[in-house]
């Protein structure tokens with residue numbers, strides 16, 4: 440995860456010791472670069488984002504790029520409320536599809552469902568993506584079967600209901616769907632901002648690259 444303010448202070452966060460040590464080696468003794476080997480959900484919410492209150496006149500770009508469901512909704516919400524900070528967000532479709540969004544939700548582990556709830560800040564995704572099947576499942580509950588085009592529906596819901604309505608980001612362009620070399624969906628790349636110029640620049644970039652994906 441990386442957060443850069445306009446005065447070029449950069450904060451890199453990685454929970455992994457080796458990665459944080461590599462970053463430390465690469466950046467040497469530069470004083471405007473801060474490296475944290477910590478959980479980004481703790482360090483962003485408690486230490487870094489509080490420095491970016493609107494009155495501080497600081498502005499920042501925050502890149503949230505987890506491989507999987509490691510981010511918590513509170514972190515996104517804290518950044519959004521400041522109105523000083525734009526975010527890029529990897530929305531980890533691959534982890535979601537492998538571990539949570541099974542064809543029948545009843546077959547997913549409760550812990551994995553909880554990771555998804557924490558990332559989204561709600562369990563409403565279940566209503567968006569699953570329909571009850573009248574046929575009873577093995578535990579006597581009705582099966583909960585995934586709808587078709589679930590990735591697209593999930594992306595649309597997260598953009599409108601979570602980033603725009605709940606977090607209050609004014610501008611959220613259509614996300615870019617990133618795929619692996621075999622064409623499988625890896626993640627949606629979202630950008631969210633309170634600033635129209637940021638949206639225009641990122642929309643141009645996304646549109647330019649979208650046609651190659």
Ligand SMILES: C[S@@+](CC[C@H](N)C(=O)[O-])C[C@H]1O[C@@H](n2cnc3c(N)ncnc32)[C@H](O)[C@@H]1O
Pocket residue numbers: 440452453454455458477478479480504505506509510
């Ligand atoms: C996609 S990689 C980031 C790559 C890096 N930004 C780059 O450009 O090379 C995701 C990283 O998130 C780290 N990570 C996972 N959970 C984390 C957490 N809760 N807090 C901070 N870092 C985390 C992993 O150790 C991993 O290095």
